[in-house]
Amino acid sequence: DAxxxxxxxxxxxxxxxxxxxxxxxxxxxxTVFWYRQTMMQGLELLAYFRNRAPLDDSGMPKDRFSAEMPxxxxxxxxxxxxxxxxxxxxxxxxxxxxxxxxxxxxxxAGTRLSxx
Amino acid sequence: xxxxxxxxxxxxxxxxxxxxxxxxxxxxxxxxIHWYRQxxxxxxxxxxxxxxxxxxxxxxxxxxxxxxxSSTLILHRATLRDAAVYYCILRDDRANAGKSTFxxxxxxxxxx
Numbered sequence: 001d002a003x004x005x006x007x008x009x010x011x012x013x014x015x016x017x018x019x020x021x022x023x024x025x026x027x028x029x030x031t032v033f034w035y036r037q038t039m040m041q042g043l044e045l046l047a048y049f050r051n052r053a054p055l056d057d058s059g060m061p062k063d064r065f066s067a068e069m070p071x072x073x074x075x076x077x078x079x080x081x082x083x084x085x086x087x088x089x090x091x092x093x094x095x096x097x098x099x100x101x102x103x104x105x106x107x108x109a110g111t112r113l114s115x116x
Numbered sequence: 117x118x119x120x121x122x123x124x125x126x127x128x129x130x131x132x133x134x135x136x137x138x139x140x141x142x143x144x145x146x147x148x149i150h151w152y153r154q155x156x157x158x159x160x161x162x163x164x165x166x167x168x169x170x171x172x173x174x175x176x177x178x179x180x181x182x183x184x185x186s187s188t189l190i191l192h193r194a195t196l197r198d199a200a201v202y203y204c205i206l207r208d209d210r211a212n213a214g215k216s217t218f219x220x221x222x223x224x225x226x227x228x
Contacts, residue, residue: 004159035218043160043203043218091159101148101209105216107159 002026004094004108012114018080021111024073025094032075033093033105034060034067043091049075050100082115089113120204125223128194136189136222138204143184147206150216151178151189155200160218163189163202199226 005024013019025032033048047057052069060067064083069075079086089112093105121139128134140149150165164171164178166187171178177190191198201221208216 042220045217093159099209101146101207102165104162104165105152105160107161110159 002106004092004106006090006092006108006111008111009109010112010114012116013082014116015083016081017115018078019082019086019113019115021077021090021113023075023077023092023094023108025075025092026096026106027073028096029094029106030072030097031055031095031100032069033095034075034077035091035093036088037091037110038088046077046090079113082113084115087113087115119217120206120219122202122204122219122222124220125225127225127227128191128198130196130226130228131193134191134194134198134224134226136191136202136204136224137186138188139186140204140206141185143206144208144210146209148209149178149180149184149187150205150207151176152203152205152218153198153200154203154221155197160203165207194224194226196226196228199224 007022031050034046035043037043046060047067048055049069066078089110091107091110093107095103095105148167151163152160153163154160164176166178179188201223203218203221205216
């Protein structure tokens with residue numbers, strides 16, 4: 001049963017610490033999306049990559065957030081330094097090759113981040 | 117980006133059909149209409165999508181208005197497991213960007 005895997009599932013950290021969240025897309029999928037979900041803002045698109053290259057990261061705060069795909073099997077989202085307002089659930093989703101608008105996004109279970 | 121409007125919440129009785137509406141009056145000709153749902157403490161999951169014609173799959177049906185300014189997700193027999201937040205989103209096919217914006221969604225409550 002192919003699925004998107006996110007680690008860690010939960011992360012509690014202190015303000016100012018670096019946080020790295022990882023996402024393993026479904027094998028063969030070439031597009032990865034990062035979303036953030038909070039009660040106030042709902043589900044927000046942060047960035048997405050295709051064939052490991054960033055297509056759009058306009059939703060991501062540039063000063064502290066960075067997203068990369070070191071290889072086809074791993075996407076990372078890093079926050080440095082973290083702040084309490086970053087507390088949220090972070091989801092990644094992968095999409096198979098083809099027209100993005102037609103294809104299904106497969107979401108991971110998310111990483112719940114709490115910054116104290 | 118074209119936006120969607122959905123009711124905040126809806127209620128249904130178990131084993132009855134549910135019609136979840138979505139308005140997207142500024143939809144462009146290249147926008148695909150997708151529906152996802154999110155069960156408590158889970159990531160969103162795909163339900164159905166379409167462009168112009170009505171669509172059916174094992175989970176639901178999607179009815180798209182002729183002018184494409186609105187659509188309706190139909191769950192034929194609601195079960196307690198269908199209680200979730202349902203999102204109607206538009207995905208832009210221009211330049212194969214595929215960018216999409218999730219709105220607030222509709223929280224569906226299913227009563228036994």
